[in-house]
Amino acid sequence: MTKHNAVYQAWTAHDSWSGPEAAAGSLHLDEADRKAFIAAYWACMPKQTPEYYLAPEGRAQMVEVNVRTYARLLRERPGFRAAISTKIRVSAL
Secondary structure, three states: OOEEEEEEEEEEEEEOOOOOEEEEEEEEOOHHHHHHHHHHHHHOOOOOOOOEEEEEEEEEEEEEEEHHHHHHHHHOOOOEEEOOOOOOOEEEO
């Protein structure tokens, strides 16, 4: 099975009721797409802190994705929100 490299960014959900907790992550073709995805997310946020929002957490990780996920990354640049399987090999950038 062919694998391709991608960049995974973990996100944390913040809300005014229960505090921060781990959320899904986002996948990107490269570091530039990851930065563009995060910038676009923050550009859509209101001026005041909302009751619920997501924020990137920690360092980005290099992951291996299958052909189908890689094709989706090519179509949905600069990336998309996704859960990550523990079976995917991860290494720090």
